[in-house]
Amino acid sequence: xxxxxxIRMSRSLTYWxxxxxxxxxxxxxxxxxxxxxxxxxxxxxxGTPVPMDDSMENSHQPVLQMPNLENLARQGMxxxxxxxxxxxxxxxxxxxxxxxxxxxxxxVYLGAREPYYDTRKDVRGFPVVPNxxxxxxxxxxxxxAEALNPLGYVSxxxxxxxxxxxPGNEGYVLHDGDTDNNPGNPLKGMKRMPEIMTDPKLMFSIxxxxxxxxxxxxxxxxxxxxxxxxxxxxxxxxxxxxxxKKYVNHPLVQAWYEENNKxxxxxxxxxxxxxxxxxxxxxxxxxxxxxxxxKELGIDDNTYVIVAGDNGYRHEEIELSPSLKQPLHATKxxxxxxxxxxxxxxxxxxxxxxxxxxxxxxxxxxLPTFVDWAGxxxxxxxxxxxxxxxxxxxxxxxxxxxxxxxLYFHYPHYRRSMPHSAVISSSLKVIHFYESPExxxxxxxxxxxxxxxxxxxxxxxxxRRIYDEMMRYLDKVGARLPKVNPxxxxxxxxxQKEFEERTAWGPFEGQRTLDADEI
Numbered sequence: 113x114x115x116x117x118x119i120r121m122s123r124s125l126t127y128w129x130x131x132x133x134x135x136x137x138x139x140x141x142x143x144x145x146x147x148x149x150x151x152x153x154x155x156x157x158x159g160t161p162v163p164m165d166d167s168m169e170n171s172h173q174p175v176l177q178m179p180n181l182e183n184l185a186r187q188g189m190x191x192x193x194x195x196x197x198x199x200x201x202x203x204x205x206x207x208x209x210x211x212x213x214x215x216x217x218x219x220v221y222l223g224a225r226e227p228y229y230d231t232r233k234d235v236r237g238f239p240v241v242p243n244x245x246x247x248x249x250x251x252x253x254x255x256x257a258e259a260l261n262p263l264g265y266v267s268x269x270x271x272x273x274x275x276x277x278x279p280g281n282e283g284y285v286l287h288d289g290d291t292d293n294n295p296g297n298p299l300k301g302m303k304r305m306p307e308i309m310t311d312p313k314l315m316f317s318i319x320x321x322x323x324x325x326x327x328x329x330x331x332x333x334x335x336x337x338x339x340x341x342x343x344x345x346x347x348x349x350x351x352x353x354x355x356x357k358k359y360v361n362h363p364l365v366q367a368w369y370e371e372n373n374k375x376x377x378x379x380x381x382x383x384x385x386x387x388x389x390x391x392x393x394x395x396x397x398x399x400x401x402x403x404x405x406x407k408e409l410g411i412d413d414n415t416y417v418i419v420a421g422d423n424g425y426r427h428e429e430i431e432l433s434p435s436l437k438q439p440l441h442a443t444k445x446x447x448x449x450x451x452x453x454x455x456x457x458x459x460x461x462x463x464x465x466x467x468x469x470x471x472x473x474x475x476x477x478x479l480p481t482f483v484d485w486a487g488x489x490x491x492x493x494x495x496x497x498x499x500x501x502x503x504x505x506x507x508x509x510x511x512x513x514x515x516x517x518x519l520y521f522h523y524p525h526y527r528r529s530m531p532h533s534a535v536i537s538s539s540l541k542v543i544h545f546y547e548s549p550e551x552x553x554x555x556x557x558x559x560x561x562x563x564x565x566x567x568x569x570x571x572x573x574x575x576r577r578i579y580d581e582m583m584r585y586l587d588k589v590g591a592r593l594p595k596v597n598p599x600x601x602x603x604x605x606x607x608q609k610e611f612e613e614r615t616a617w618g619p620f621e622g623q624r625t626l627d628a629d630e631i
Contacts, residue, residue, distance in 0.1 A: 296343020
């Protein structure tokens with residue numbers, strides 16, 4: 113057994129000794145709330161039927177029916193400016209550790225160790241040499257489960273982990289192991305769904321395990337943290353046949369089939385909007401099953417329920433409604449808001465029904481918030497970037513320090529995108545592309561949510577101030593930064609299939625050209 117594994121086992125054992133000692137106290141007497149996080153994969157900010165901005169018609173998807181999610185929004189608080197990460201794994205690492213990707217070093221999945229390789233792509237000849245990424249959580253990083261266990265909590269993680277390593281070594285007593293995208297895509301390679309489909313995206317079996325865990329903890333009176341990491345809404349579309357039939361017959365879906373010369377019987381499932389919509393409604397049913405079980409167990413008044421996405425996305429299904437255009441720029445793998453903004457709704461003790469929070473929040477705020485709810489002191493957490501949102505959810509008006517704090521994002525990789533970093537400060541956002549350091553980029557998201565107009569030249573001092581703050585932060589936390597490639601070969605770079613997208617969605621001066629689904 114390696115020394116690192118022994119250290120992790122020793123650390124987890126210490127937490128469990130503390131947990132066992134605290135479990136002798138009554139959870140009711142301690143007033144410890146339960147915490148349930150439903151973490152949704154690849155979910156666009158505007159990909160739900162709940163408007164994330166009530167003044168923006170295109171901040172939701174009206175064709176998709178998710179009555180349980182809509183009811184949750186009526187009962188709790190929705191967050192207009194919730195940010196995730198540009199990709200699944202960095203989002204999950206930030207969530208678990210309270211650290212930005214720049215600090216944790218977990219910036220991409222499949223990060224290789226060879227200097228000229230990045231993710232699954234040979235990038236020799238590209239303009240800059242991208243960075244490697246951590247492949248697992250750092251041994252000294254404290255996860256949500258490890259932070260909550262000494263406070264008397266038992267923690268479970270079901271579904272997609274996607275960070276390598278054993279969740280059991282991170283404090284989780286129930287988990288599905290080192291899962292990635294594959295378990296949630298059992299139909300990979302199949303153009304159409306089989307005749308019998310009972311557990312699309314494993315959402316039914318995942319929910320059953322989650323409910324079993326809740327029943328066990330409610331019976332024992334032990335407060336719990338439960339993370340249900342769904343494989344939906346990731347591509348590899350799957351749904352119940354009955355739900356799909358409902359959307360196949362929708363007039364807008366029928367119009368899509370006709371316009372694209374497709375037939376419901378033969379359309380590939382990866383193209384079929386009816387399956388995507390049905391997948392969302394099936395997911396909503398599983399969210400409803402969890403909410404119903406919480407009520408049945410009599411713990412509704414003492415349980416926080418959070419529904420949030422992991423990273424931004426761009427759902428073409430939004431185009432089914434002709435009047436709705438994409439409100440955000442770009443998609444997953446980019447640090448434009450289209451790759452970062454996510455839906456987020458929270459219900460629980462002390463949260464005003466139907467409330468809206470307009471301040472900026474980010475995935476690395478979850479850890480300190482959960483510790484705060486559990487009766488711990490978030491200030492005792494070390495080497496984190498997040499802050500507790502507990503008081504704000506309880507109605508406290510955020511001060512200027514919170515509203516103007518910097519949120520940092522770091523993606524020094526080539527995927528469909530290119531290496532870049534970003535910082536959001538209040539409504540101002542600076543993006544820095546390492547290929548084009550000569551192009552300063554500044555946006556005012558309060559008046560330009562689509563990041564159409566680069567105002568850096570009109571406000572050079574503001575850009576320089578925020579940019580300098582970002583670079584000082586990256587240096588402070590030891591972020592890996594791309595380097596100029598002495599072997600850059602423009603011909604090699606231009607031959608890449610992603611070159612056109614990189615050019616269209618890369619840095620620009622003045623105003624960018626709108627995409628077809630934005631016009």
